[in-house]
Amino acid sequence: MTNKTNPLCPSRINFSELLARVENDRELLSDLLSIFKKEFPAYVKSLREAVVRNNVDEVASVSHTLKGMLSNLAAAGASASVARLEQLARQGEIALLHDALLAFERDVDGLLPELETHIAGARP
Amino acid sequence: MKILIADDDAVSRRLLERTLVRAGYDVTPVADGRQAVARLTEPDGPRLALLDWMMPEIDGPGVCCEIRKRRDHNYVYMILLTSRESKEDVVAGLESGADDYLIKPFIADELKARLRTGERILHLEDRLVEAREQMRFKATHDHLTSLWNRGVIVDLLRRELIRSQRENVCTAIILGDVDHFKNINDTYGHLVGDQVLREIARRLLLAVRSYDFVGRYGGEEFLTVLNNCRPDSALPRAEEIRKAICVRPVHTDAGPLSVSMSLGVLLSRDWGQRPPEELINEVDAALYSAKAEGRNRVKLAKPAERAEPVTAAQALAERLR
Numbered sequence: 001m002t003n004k005t006n007p008l009c010p011s012r013i014n015f016s017e018l019l020a021r022v023e024n025d026r027e028l029l030s031d032l033l034s035i036f037k038k039e040f041p042a043y044v045k046s047l048r049e050a051v052v053r054n055n056v057d058e059v060a061s062v063s064h065t066l067k068g069m070l071s072n073l074a075a076a077g078a079s080a081s082v083a084r085l086e087q088l089a090r091q092g093e094i095a096l097l098h099d100a101l102l103a104f105e106r107d108v109d110g111l112l113p114e115l116e117t118h119i120a121g122a123r124p
Numbered sequence: 125m126k127i128l129i130a131d132d133d134a135v136s137r138r139l140l141e142r143t144l145v146r147a148g149y150d151v152t153p154v155a156d157g158r159q160a161v162a163r164l165t166e167p168d169g170p171r172l173a174l175l176d177w178m179m180p181e182i183d184g185p186g187v188c189c190e191i192r193k194r195r196d197h198n199y200v201y202m203i204l205l206t207s208r209e210s211k212e213d214v215v216a217g218l219e220s221g222a223d224d225y226l227i228k229p230f231i232a233d234e235l236k237a238r239l240r241t242g243e244r245i246l247h248l249e250d251r252l253v254e255a256r257e258q259m260r261f262k263a264t265h266d267h268l269t270s271l272w273n274r275g276v277i278v279d280l281l282r283r284e285l286i287r288s289q290r291e292n293v294c295t296a297i298i299l300g301d302v303d304h305f306k307n308i309n310d311t312y313g314h315l316v317g318d319q320v321l322r323e324i325a326r327r328l329l330l331a332v333r334s335y336d337f338v339g340r341y342g343g344e345e346f347l348t349v350l351n352n353c354r355p356d357s358a359l360p361r362a363e364e365i366r367k368a369i370c371v372r373p374v375h376t377d378a379g380p381l382s383v384s385m386s387l388g389v390l391l392s393r394d395w396g397q398r399p400p401e402e403l404i405n406e407v408d409a410a411l412y413s414a415k416a417e418g419r420n421r422v423k424l425a426k427p428a429e430r431a432e433p434v435t436a437a438q439a440l441a442e443r444l445r
């Protein structure tokens with residue numbers, strides 16, 4: 001993952017949707033970001049390891065949690081790509097998991113800094 | 125209102141918690157299904173629950189099944205909140221016992237509206253339970269005194285006699301009748317008579333232990349069952365009851381009225397295995413003797429001392445006298 005937000009790339013987060021979701025509560029937004037920063041890397045690590053081990057149950061379970069987490073943060077693209085991973089895992093499509101994981105990693109690349117930028121800009 | 129949130133995703137949990145606290149709920153967040161079951165089955169636990177589907181230990185539908193199995197608890201209104209959105213999942217979720225199903229990510233206003241629906245249903249359930257309890261009370265209690273009614277007190281006596289036989293202990297049966305009650309009714313009217321009966325019921329309850337039974341047996345007759353009563357303490361306890369009734373006048377709309385009670389006492393161990401109705405007849409005869417000897421006194425029913433049978437007509441005549 002890169003650490004910079006590319007202004008030419010389309011946004012990974014629908015920020016107005018995210019603000020509506022937290023009912024315009026900036027403090028809550030900061031809380032969610034803190035939790036996400038702490039939890040997200042560990043989940044992604046677990047997901048990678050599960051894909052390497054072809055453990056479809058684990059892939060499905062971790063993907064499902066990430067899907068919920070990302071959809072709550074209005075990261076629709078990343079949420080959709082991890083949903084595909086979950087679906088493939090449930091169908092036992094082991095051969096397709098690796099490519100789906102790469103697609104997911106592309107979608108979340110830069111997500112964290114983009115969130116931070118948005119939230120920093122949104123602070124009163 | 126208390127609400128439980130069960131979700132292993134910390135982002136979702138925090139988002140829900142804040143949303144619901146802002147909406148005025150008292151929120152209990154947990155991270156797995158086992159904790160959810162534990163909290164929901166605590167006495168006075170939350171009766172509203174938002175459950176994620178996939179969770180460690182027990183999943184959301186598993187929590188619903190566990191809670192629905194426990195029929196002795198208050199109803200818990202459960203909403204599955206999940207990103208599993210297929211029709212099959214919705215059906216399976218509701219079949220597991222969930223009341224509602226919401227897809228993640230949730231919309232705050234929709235979530236709150238659905239929770240209000242849940243609250244309405246819980247409120248309705250509370251009213252139904254309250255109505256049922258009122259009906260149960262009316263069916264088992266005397267409407268005037270709120271003591272056990274005749275059917276229930278005799279049934280309680282029957283059970284207590286069986287238990288005392290099994291455990292080889294003694295049950296004391298005390299039948300009390302308000303002295304000259306007809307005079308009170310005739311002189312001051314039935315409303316004053318009712319006030320007297322209510323006060324006597326109150327004094328009777330105060331004079332016995334919390335686990336003894338007191339019921340209104342007839343018009344001004346009261347049946348008291350002293351459980352596991354030492355034979356040598358039955359008469360002193362009946363005396364205490366007698367004194368509790370006449371210790372001070374009863375305050376009524378017609379002014380303070382002096383009242384007293386005659387009591388018959390019977391010890392179950394003196395009479396072998398006899399049905400409650402027979403024992404009540406025997407204690408009624410002792411009560412008759414107490415009346416005949418001048419009222420406001422206690423008489424013990426003794427099997428050997430029954431010289432002549434007392435007819436119902438004689439007992440009635442004595443009481444009305």
